[in-house]
Amino acid sequence: MENIIYKEESYAIVGCLFDVHNNLGGGFSEIVYKDALEYEFKLKSIDYEREKMYSVKYKDIILPHKFYADFVVMDKIILEIKSIKTFHEKHFAQCINYLKVSECKLAFLINFHRDFLNYKRIVL
Numbered sequence: 001m002e003n004i005i006y007k008e009e010s011y012a013i014v015g016c017l018f019d020v021h022n023n024l025g026g027g028f029s030e031i032v033y034k035d036a037l038e039y040e041f042k043l044k045s046i047d048y049e050r051e052k053m054y055s056v057k058y059k060d061i062i063l064p065h066k067f068y069a070d071f072v073v074m075d076k077i078i079l080e081i082k083s084i085k086t087f088h089e090k091h092f093a094q095c096i097n098y099l100k101v102s103e104c105k106l107a108f109l110i111n112f113h114r115d116f117l118n119y120k121r122i123v124l
Contacts, residue, residue, distance in 0.1 A: 005106050005123055009074050014119070016040040017110060021117040030083045033112045034070060037081070041073070048073045054101040069098045078107035085113060092122065099124040 004010070020036045034050070041048045054067040071079035078098045082091060087109065095107040099122065111118040 006074075006077060009077060010106070010108075010121070012044065012046060013073055013077065013079070013108065016044065016046065017108075017117055017119060021112055024112070026083075026112055026114045026116075028083060028112070030081050030112075033083060033110075034081050037071070037079075041071075046073060047075065049075075052102075054098070056101055067098055067101050069102065072102065072104070076104050076106070078102060078104050080107060080109050082109070082111045083113045084111060087111060087118070087120070092120075095122045096124065 016037060019040050020033055024032065024036060038048070038050060040046075049072045050070070052069045052072045054069065056063045056065065056067070069078050070081045073079060078095065080091065080095050080098065084091075091109055095109050099105070099107050105124055107122040107124075109120045109122060
């Protein structure tokens with residue numbers, strides 16, 4: 001069987017995602033899902049940081065642009081929350097940027113918009 005990175009951690013996160021979607025359904029704005037997800041993380045004692053800021057170092061300076069990951073869970077998994085019609089390449093690129101700047105190995109791109117929960121695992 002293939003070795004899955006952060007298998008137990010991913011299982012816990014996906015459980016929270018389904019709890020949120022099963023209770024709220026699709027169609028709310030992203031902030032509603034972020035608030036609900038934060039509630040689930042607290043309820044289940046899952047360590048997280050919301051809107052974590054990352055800077056990019058270039059040679060001997062820090063570039064002015066900052067990146068803000070929606071959630072960093074357990075200090076190693078990035079979550080990017082969306083409520084959109086469909087994923088676009090730019091959303092995957094955004095996750096890749098977060099992975100590079102954070103040095104994390106796994107990101108979840110999550111879409112709550114539809115009647116079903118849609119998420120993608122992105123491994124760097």
